[in-house]
Amino acid sequence: MIVVVVALVFAGVLGGCATFSGNGGFGAVEQVARERLNKDVEWQRDDRGRGGVRSTVKTLLASPLSVDNAVQVALLNNPGLQATYAELGIADADLVQAGRMTNPHFAYLRTSEGGERKLEWALTFPIIDLLTMPLRTRIEGRRFEQVKLAVAGRMLEAATVSIHDLRVTVAI
Numbered sequence: 001m002i003v004v005v006v007a008l009v010f011a012g013v014l015g016g017c018a019t020f021s022g023n024g025g026f027g028a029v030e031q032v033a034r035e036r037l038n039k040d041v042e043w044q045r046d047d048r049g050r051g052g053v054r055s056t057v058k059t060l061l062a063s064p065l066s067v068d069n070a071v072q073v074a075l076l077n078n079p080g081l082q083a084t085y086a087e088l089g090i091a092d093a094d095l096v097q098a099g100r101m102t103n104p105h106f107a108y109l110r111t112s113e114g115g116e117r118k119l120e121w122a123l124t125f126p127i128i129d130l131l132t133m134p135l136r137t138r139i140e141g142r143r144f145e146q147v148k149l150a151v152a153g154r155m156l157e158a159a160t161v162s163i164h165d166l167r168v169t170v171a172i
Helices: 002-017 026-037 047-062 067-076 079-098 127-171
Strands: 105-113 116-124
Touching: 026 067, 026 079, 026 127, 047 067, 067 127, 079 127
Parallel strands: none
Antiparallel strands: 105 116
């Protein structure tokens, strides 16, 4: 009985350590945009965010279009980038899930034979989850870092393509 209590306390402590990052890893993308491009990027997750971006884009397009403004519009108003940013949330959720154990299973069996009644109780939890949790968490942590870098790379690629397209348009 003591082993079960210790195991449940241990599982609860480990489960409490697995939490989502504050911004789903998007902070790394924002940092790359600021450091390398001196531009803002925004992950538009709700109507308020989309409205703010629309307003910013309207303001940028109201003035003559410079290369800097074109890149900023491309980074803010690109639906492909917004879909790419969602990959960060998925990778973050996978990391959190890797740090959690599956729920314990409680079962009981009640039988009666003649005048005798039997009641059996069982509380089970997958020990293999407990043993593999550190490895799973490390693997998912590395994958989360890879996704952050890949998303930042796609953001930089979108900025480069917009500069190239603008230069081709101006040259024509």
